[in-house]
Amino acid sequence: MSQASSGTLPIYEAFYAFQGEGSHIGRAAFFIRTIGCPVRCSWCDSPGTWHKDHQPESIQRLTVDELVGRVQESGAPLAVITGGEPTIYDLAPLTQALQQAGIRTHLETCGAFDIRGSFDWITVSPKWNLPPLRQNIQKAHEIKIVVDGPTAIEDWWEQIGSHCTTNDFRMGAPDIWLQPEANQVGTAIHDAITNAVKSYPTRYRAGVQLHKIYSCDALDPNSMPVVG
């Protein structure tokens, strides 16, 4: 995997919006989306980040200082580092600089790589093409399962359930969000999620991609078009 060279990262987009998913849904957040993802999910909504080695003109490599400056200018209290798959890079210089500037650091990752950096919040969204490491499931503050078919919920529980020390949110278990895959939104997936939440009420939460309903990312001209 390639490394960030001397305090720079290849950035696909950096924009100000609100967190559209998970426990921080609706909170103002600055998004830093790195380029490069070896996972290649069929329904990826950021496939533009896949151009790991090919860098069209629109793709920028930014320094940590530039990135922190942009977050500060925006006024956002937190920065969501996402991708692509951001953990293919050493995120320690960026996260340290953000935290020193008083900005909280949140991570969106598939969990398949070592996490290098200091994060206030870790979201692991596991992907079958490259399943997560046990230690990352244990580090996660929340787990986001993209429900892309009728067996997705039980298949993922079989895969990661034993990695969780407890499955009861009252005992400090991470929230496990069930989020409908955008192209499959419809009654069957919604019903499957509703039934799972009712059957396992301490384990699951029903999720949504609120930013797609609002199209809020597009309000910032520095955001790239969302697919799906």
Ligand SMILES: Nc1nc2[nH]cc(C(=O)O)c2c(=O)[nH]1
């Ligand atoms: N507004 C907004 N919220 C998000 N939460 C997770 C996102 C992601 O692409 O990782 C995302 C995103 O792309 N936009």
Ligand code: SF4
């Ligand atoms: S892990 Fe995320 S960025 Fe990578 S292909 Fe899958 S959905 Fe897209």
Ligand SMILES: [Mg+2]
């Ligand atoms: Mg997205």
